[in-house]
Amino acid sequence: MFSxxxxxxLEQRIRSPLGHTLPSLLDEACRLRxxxxxxxxxxxxxxxxxxxxxxxxxxxxxxxxxxxxxxxRGDRVALLIRSDVNFAIADMSCLLAGLVDVPIDLTQTLxxxxxxxxxxxxxxxxxxxLEVLQQVLPYLDQAPNLEHIILVEAPANPVxxxxxxxxxxxxxxxxxxxxxxxxxxxxxxxxxPHDLATLVYVPGTDGQLLGVMLTHENLSGNALAAxxxxxxxxxxxxxxxxxxxxxxxxFARCLIYGHIYYGHTIYFSNPNRVLKHLKEVKxxxxxxxxxxxxxxYSKTLEQSSNLPSKRSRLAFALALWLAKRYKLGYSTWGIYxxxxxxxxxxxxxxxxxxxxxRLKYLLCGGAALKxxxxxxxxxxxxxxxxxYGLTQASAVVCCNRDRANRAGTVGRxxxxxxVAIAPDHEILVRGAYVTPGYYKKPAATEAxxxxxxxxxTGDLGALTKDGFLQVTGLKKALFKLSTGKYIAxxxxxxxxxxxxxxxxxxxVGADQKFCGALIVPDFEALRxxxxxxxxxxxxxxxxxxxxxxxxVDEANCHQPYWASVKRCRLLSSNESINRQEIASVxxxxxxxxxxxDRTTPQDSSGFDLQEIECxxxxxxxxxxxxxxxxxxxxx
Numbered sequence: 001m002f003s004x005x006x007x008x009x010l011e012q013r014i015r016s017p018l019g020h021t022l023p024s025l026l027d028e029a030c031r032l033r034x035x036x037x038x039x040x041x042x043x044x045x046x047x048x049x050x051x052x053x054x055x056x057x058x059x060x061x062x063x064x065x066x067x068x069x070x071x072x073r074g075d076r077v078a079l080l081i082r083s084d085v086n087f088a089i090a091d092m093s094c095l096l097a098g099l100v101d102v103p104i105d106l107t108q109t110l111x112x113x114x115x116x117x118x119x120x121x122x123x124x125x126x127x128x129x130l131e132v133l134q135q136v137l138p139y140l141d142q143a144p145n146l147e148h149i150i151l152v153e154a155p156a157n158p159v160x161x162x163x164x165x166x167x168x169x170x171x172x173x174x175x176x177x178x179x180x181x182x183x184x185x186x187x188x189x190x191x192x193p194h195d196l197a198t199l200v201y202v203p204g205t206d207g208q209l210l211g212v213m214l215t216h217e218n219l220s221g222n223a224l225a226a227x228x229x230x231x232x233x234x235x236x237x238x239x240x241x242x243x244x245x246x247x248x249x250x251f252a253r254c255l256i257y258g259h260i261y262y263g264h265t266i267y268f269s270n271p272n273r274v275l276k277h278l279k280e281v282k283x284x285x286x287x288x289x290x291x292x293x294x295x296x297y298s299k300t301l302e303q304s305s306n307l308p309s310k311r312s313r314l315a316f317a318l319a320l321w322l323a324k325r326y327k328l329g330y331s332t333w334g335i336y337x338x339x340x341x342x343x344x345x346x347x348x349x350x351x352x353x354x355x356x357x358r359l360k361y362l363l364c365g366g367a368a369l370k371x372x373x374x375x376x377x378x379x380x381x382x383x384x385x386x387x388y389g390l391t392q393a394s395a396v397v398c399c400n401r402d403r404a405n406r407a408g409t410v411g412r413x414x415x416x417x418x419v420a421i422a423p424d425h426e427i428l429v430r431g432a433y434v435t436p437g438y439y440k441k442p443a444a445t446e447a448x449x450x451x452x453x454x455x456x457t458g459d460l461g462a463l464t465k466d467g468f469l470q471v472t473g474l475k476k477a478l479f480k481l482s483t484g485k486y487i488a489x490x491x492x493x494x495x496x497x498x499x500x501x502x503x504x505x506x507x508v509g510a511d512q513k514f515c516g517a518l519i520v521p522d523f524e525a526l527r528x529x530x531x532x533x534x535x536x537x538x539x540x541x542x543x544x545x546x547x548x549x550x551x552v553d554e555a556n557c558h559q560p561y562w563a564s565v566k567r568c569r570l571l572s573s574n575e576s577i578n579r580q581e582i583a584s585v586x587x588x589x590x591x592x593x594x595x596x597d598r599t600t601p602q603d604s605s606g607f608d609l610q611e612i613e614c615x616x617x618x619x620x621x622x623x624x625x626x627x628x629x630x631x632x633x634x635x
Contacts, residue, residue, distance in 0.1 A: 017220070017221040017222075017224035017225040017228065017415060017416060018193070018217055018221045018416070018432055019193055019217065020193055020216070020217065020220040020221065020224070021095070021188075021191040021192070021193055021195070021216040021217075021220065022092065022095045022197060022216050022219060022220050022257060023059075023092060023095055023096040023188060023191065024188070024191075024220075025220055025223075025224075025257055025260055025261035026052065026055070026056055026059070026092060026260050026261075027056070027188070028261065029052055029260055029261055029262070029263045030052050030053050030056050032263075033052075033235055033236045033262070033263025034051070034052065034053060034263070035051060035052050035236060035237050035263050035264070035265060036049070036051045037049040037050075037051065037237075037265055038050065038051055038052035038055060038260075038263065038264070038265055038266060039051075039052070039055050039085045039088065039266055039268075040085075040265065040266065040267045040268065041084055041085040041268050042267070042268065042269060042270075042273065042277065047267065050085065052260070052263065055085075055088075055089065055092075058089050058093075058172065059089055059092040059093045059096055060093075060096065060175070060179060060184050060187075061172045061173075061175040061176040061179055062089060062090070062093035062168070062171060062172045062175055063093040063094070063096040063097035063175065063184075063187060064097075064174075064175030064176075064178060064179060064183060064184075064187075065171035065172050065173070065174045065175025065176075066093060066094065066097050066099060066124065066171060066175070067097050067175075068171075068174050068175060068178065069124065069147075069148050069166075069171070070147075071097070071099060071123055071124060071148075073097070073098035073099070073190065074098065074099070074100060074196070075099055075100070075123045075124070076099070076100045076101070076102050076120045076121055076122040076123060076124075076199065077090075077094050077099050077100070077101050077102065077122060077123070077124040077125075077126060078101075078102045078103075078104055078116065078117055078120065078122040078124070078125045078126070079091070079101055079102065079103045079104065079126050079248075080104045080106060080113065080125065080126070080127050080128060080132060080136070081106075081126055081127065081128045081152050082106070082128055082152075082270075083243075083244075083245070083246045083247040083248065083252065083268070083270070084268040084270075085268055086152050086168070087103075087247045088247070088256060088260075088268075090126050090152075090168070091103075091198075091247070091253070095191075095197055095198075095216070096184075096187050096188070096191075097187060098187065098190055098191060098195065099124075100196050100197065100198060100199060101197075101198050101199075102116060102120045102122055102198065102199045102200075102201070102211075103198070103200065103247065103248040103253075104116050104201070104248065105246060105248045105560075106128070106132070106248075106629060106631060107560050107561065107562060107628055107629070107631065108560055108628065108629070109558065109559070109560050109625075109626055109627055109628050109629075110135065110136060110139060110624065110625045110626070110627065110628075110629065111558065111625050111626055112201075112209060112560070113136060113629075114136070114139045114140075114142050114143060114625075115209060116201050116209060116211075117140070117142075117143035117146060118142060118143050118144075119201075119209070119211060119439070119440065120199055120201075120211060120439070121145040122143065122145060122146060123145055123146065123147050123148065124146075124147065124148040124149075124150060125140075125143075125146055125148070125149050125150070126150045126152065126168065127149060127150070127151055127152065128151075128152055128153065129151060129152065129153040129154075130151060130153075130154070130155050132629065133149065133151065133165075135629055135630060136629075139625065147164065148164055148166065149164050149165050149166070150165075150166045150167070150168055150171055151165065151166070151167050151168065152168045154167030154168070154169070154170075191216065192216070193215065193216045193217035193220070194215055194216070194217060195215060195216055196213055196214075196215055196436075197214055197215055197216045197218070197219055198213075198214050198219070199211040199212065199213060199214075199439050200212045200214060200248070200249075200250055200391050202391050202392075202486055203478065203486050203487075203488040204444065204488065205476060205477045205478055205488060205490060206488065206490060206491065207488040207490065207491035210438045210439075210441055210444055211438060211439035211440070211441070212391045212392055212435050212438060212439075213435055213436050213437055213438065213439050214250070214391075214394055214435055215436065217432065218394040218432070218433050218434075218435065219250070219253070219254060219257060219394050219395075219433075220257060221394075221416060221432050221433055222254055222393075222394035222395050222396055222414075222416075222433040223254040223255070223257040223258040223261065223395075224258065224261065225396070225414040225415040225416050225417075225433075226254065226258065226387075226395070226396040226399065226414050227258040227261070227262065228414075228415065229399060229401050229414050229415075230361055230385075230401060230402070231401065231402050232360055232361075232402055233262065233285070233360075233361070235262055235263055236262070236263040236264070237263070237264075237265055238284075239259075239262065239264040239265070239284045239285055239360070240264065240265045240267070240281060240282070240283045240284050240285070240358075241255070241259050241264050241265065241266045241267065241283055241284075241285045241286070241287075242267045242269055242274070242277055242278060242281050242283040242286050243255065243256060243259075243266055243267065243268050243269065243287070244268075244269040244270055244271055244273075244274040244277075244288075245287060245288070245289065245366075245484070249366070249391075249484065250389075250391050250394060250395040251287070251365050251366055251389065251395050251396075251484070252287065253395070254394065254395040254396065255287050255363075259285075264285070267281045267283070269281075271292075274292065275296075275354070278354060278355050278356050279353070279354065279356055280356075281356065282356030282357065282358045283355075283356060283358065283359065284358050284359060284360045284361070285359075285360060285361045285363070286355065286359060286361070286362055286363070287362075287363040287364070287365065288362065288363070288364055289364070289365070289366040289367060289482060289483055289484040290364060290366070290367050290368065290369045290370070290373070290482040290511065291367075291481075291482040291483045291484075291513050293364065293369065293373055293377065293384070294370075294373065294482060294513070296354060297373055297376065297377075300351055301320075304316040304317075304320075315343075315346060315347055316347055318339075318343065319343035319346075319347035319348065320376070322336070322339055322340055322343050322379065323343070323348075323375065323376040323379035323380060324372065324375065324376060326340070326375045326376070326378060326379035327375060327407070328374050328375050328378040328383070328384075328405055328406060328407040329404070329405045329406045329407070340379060343379075344380070344381055347380075348379070348380035348381055349381075351380050351382070352380065352381050352382055355382060359382060361385055362377075362382060362383065362384050362385065363384075363385050363386075363387065363399070364384050364385065364386045364387070365386070365387045365388070365389060365396075365399075365484070366480065366483070366484025367480040367481060367482045367483070367484050367511050368471060368480075368510075368511045369384065369386050370511075371407040371408040372407075374386065374407035374408075375407050378405075378407075383405065385399060385400045385401060385405060385411070386399070386400055386409075386410055386411065387399030387400065387410055387411055388410030388411070388469060388471060390429075390457060390459075391435075392434065392435045392448065392455055392457075393417070393429050393431075393433050393434050393435070393455060393457075394433035394434070394435070395433075396414055396433075397410075397413065397414070397417050397419065397429055397469075398410055398411045398412055398413045398414060398417065398419070398469050399411040399412070399414065400412075400468075404468075406464075406468050408470065409464065409468040409469060409470050410468075410469050410470070410471055411468060411469065412467045412468060412469070413467070413469070416431050416432050416433060417429065417430075417431040417433065418430040418431050419463065419469060420454065421461060421462060421463060422456075424460075424475065425460045425461065425462065425472065425473075425475075426456060426457065426458065426459070426460060426461075426475050427457045427459045427460065427461040427469070427471070428454040428455065428456060428457065429454070429455045429457055430452075430453045430454050430455065434449070434453070434455045435449075435455075437449065457476075458474065458475050458476025458478065459471050459473075459474060459475065459476070460472045460473040460474060460475050473583070474510065477489055477490050479509065479510035479511075480510065480511070481509055481510075481511070481512060481513060481514065481515070481562070482511050482512060482513050483513065483562065485562050485563065487507070487509060487515060487563055489506075489507035489508075489515075491558070492505075492507055492515075492517075492555050492556070492559060492563075492565065493505045493506065493507050493517075495554075495555035495557075495558075496517065496519065496551060496552065496555045498555075499551045499555075499617075500522060500525045501521060501522055501525050501526060501547065501548070501551060501617070502519055502520070502521065502522060502548075502551060503520045503521060503522040503523075504519070504520040505517055505518070505519050505520075506518045506519075506582055506586070507565060508582065508586075508590050508593070512594055514562075514566040514567075515563060515564065515565045515566060516565060516566065516567045516568065516569070516590070516593035516594065517552060517565045517567070517568040517569070518568070518569050518571055518582075518586055518589055518590070518593070519548060519552075519568055519569070519570050519571065520570075520571045520573055521539065521544075521548070521570055521571075526538065526544070529615050531543065531544070531615070539570040539572060542614075543614035543615070544570070545570070546614060547614075547615065547617060548568055548570060549568065550616075550617060550619055551617070551619075552565050552568050553619070554619040554620060554622075556622070557620075557622035557623075557626045557627075558622075558626045560628045561627075561628045567593050567594075568593075569589055569592060569593050571586075571589060
């Protein structure tokens with residue numbers, strides 16, 4: 001039970017989100033909100049639980065063990081591991097030791113992994129397992145500062161042919177052997193809220209990765225301010241969170257810090273098992289990206305068409321018709337309200353069971369959610385709270401909340417954030433959660449943050465009269481997929497345009513689940529191939545489509561698999577198209593890229609493939625170094 005004094009202290013802390021180090025959030029939770037099953041990891045036998053005090057003990061031992069290797073405050077430690085409880089332990093251990101951790105997405109290309117190790121000057125490298133390490137190992141001589149490699153899952157037999165390899169358990173045991181309260185207290189005392197906590201690498205417009213510097217206060221303040229905006233959120237074991245988003249991204253990571261501080265129960269899942277775990281865990285708070293919600297919506301529509309009776313199919317169609325006319329955040333009344341209640345009882349109740357029937361907060365970030373989905377889900381009794389943020393602002397800038405939730409907006413500002421709309425409609429952000437800058441990139445920092453402290457986001461937007469932010473477009477070349485992944489289109493466009501057969505290439509995919517490319521062919525170069533095809537059928541012929549597919553496949557080299565172009569469409573226009581005009585001028589072509597299941601949306605049927613001999617253009621094989629890791633070993 002909490003005393004009145006403790007409750008007042010807690011409320012005071014929430015009113016003051018600044019001034020915290022990240023380990024202090026865990027310390028306070030262990031002292032005031034002990035939770036015997038705070039951290040839960042999925043294993044073959046079910047769930048393995050860890051109390052927050054046991055989690056704290058593991059982080060203290062590992063922190064001491066890392067320092068025992070000879071690492072010093074401020075040294076960088078790269079993490080190439082799963083987004084699970086081990087990530088949370090490794091992260092918090094680095095933070096407690098005064099080390100700067102550098103999370104690397106397991107889906108990155110080998111060349112980007114090596115670049116991050118080089119640029120961050122990482123001295124230690126924590127890797128998921130030996131199989132992952134073996135893929136990276138041939139290139140580690142390109143990271144001259146690297147001294148120590150630590151395996152989370154170490155093989156049973158020692159690895160005698162590799163040097164500098166340790167198991168995470170070994171490092172933790174070494175730290176535990178010298179553990180004392182005074183040593184750990186010294187670590188806590190040495191920490192400052194203004195210390196650098198992490199480097200998070202994001203793509204620049206040219207595709208080169210930039211290391212976003214974030215301090216303890218950037219992240220802790222953002223997490224506390226964001227959680228304080230959720231007025232129905234309870235302390236301790238009353239809230240259950242299911243985490244499946246990559247902890248290499250600050251959105252998911254800040255949520256974990258907030259859950260730790262509040263003493264919540266956290267279950268770690270993954271994209272392959274999240275739907276199963278939703279039903280099993282029955283979370284009260286769940287964060288997603290739009291893609292998962294789109295999949296659930298599509299799956300529900302598909303299942304409705306297979307309902308056993310005409311009456312049930314009609315009932316679902318009527319319920320969906322009602323839901324599409326629902327307006328999130330506005331009251332309903334009269335016949336419409338009555339019909340919604342009937343639809344809820346007979347149609348939407350089974351849908352809610354997909355989420356476990358206990359959801360209090362379904363948070364959505366990382367990319368834009370279609371307003372239609374927000375309204376339909378809300379009509380079905382699953383209210384989505386969409387927010388907006390970016391790595392350079394420590395995750396959250398604004399979010400929708402209780403009694404202030406509007407579809408088509410990303411909500412109101414959280415405490416400690418200022419937003420201004422520039423004359424050209426760019427969204428500017430200022431406050432305590434904005435990055436100090438890009439690591440070893442002063443010019444990029446100056447370009448992003450002006451002399452008055454405003455972070456130029458590259459997103460276009462507007463503020464409504466009642467303070468809701470709307471994101472209306474993009475000023476920057478970068479865009480996000482519905483998975484939350486950032487895409488830098490210019491490098492792949494440049495590689496496509498290196499082909500003599502391509503006059504212009506435009507990579508698209510904002511808020512879609514994959515990248516597509518609109519290609520204006522160089523018609524003179526095409527004619528030189530002497531295909532003998534009439535102009536009206538040239539761009540639909542299988543031979544021509546195969547030529548351009550080969551060009552796309554070659555250009556996809558150096559892209560992580562999720563950033564590669566999955567479909568292309570050939571345009572007949574000879575006019576160059578300005579990037580700002582893409583959405584309006586090419587709306588129909590973009591739509592066709594994302595309909596159907598064909599590799600190329602254009603219809604290539606009805607051609608006699610014997611009429612001409614298809615030319616073959618020479619292409620280069622993509623080297624392993626330029627490809628993503630093989631992650632089948634983690635499944």
